[in-house]
Amino acid sequence: MEPNTIRHQVLFCLQEHATDQDKEKFLQESESVLSAIPYVNKFEVLRQVSRKNDYDYAFSMEFADQTAYDAYNVHPEHVRYVEQVWNVQVLRFLEIDLISL
Numbered sequence: 887m888e889p890n891t892i893r894h895q896v897l898f899c900l901q902e903h904a905t906d907q908d909k910e911k912f913l914q915e916s917e918s919v920l921s922a923i924p925y926v927n928k929f930e931v932l933r934q935v936s937r938k939n940d941y942d943y944a945f946s947m948e949f950a951d952q953t954a955y956d957a958y959n960v961h962p963e964h965v966r967y968v969e970q971v972w973n974v975q976v977l978r979f980l981e982i983d984l985i986s987l
Contacts, residue, residue, distance in 0.1 A: 887986040890951040897934070897941035898979035912975050916945065919967050925954040941980065955983075 887893060900909055913931050921929035932944040949955040958964055 887948070888950075889986060891986065892949045892952065892955045893946065893984045894949060894955065895944055895946045895982045895984070896979055897939070897944045897982070899940070899942045899977045900975055901977050904975065908975075912971070913943065915971065916967070919963060919971075920945065920947070923958055923961050923963050925949055925958045925961075 900912060904912070917929065917931050920926060927948040927950070928946070930946045932946060934941050934943060949958060
């Protein structure tokens, strides 16, 4: 990872009533929308396999620097996604933002 690169990870659980089809649709839609937003690099959809925490999934992506990350957060597609998809379907989440030492 380059020195100014930010690795943004979001661990999350979907609503308890979500079916397997709902989950698959959410993951596919999320990848399609979020990975297409400018500034997003190395987008990944991940499934939790450890019993050490109780989150089910994660999104991981990288941003070239803080400016790119800030621009992503206010991008209209990201704002729309959070309001209309994320806030409706996600039960709880944890965000982790990392830079290389």
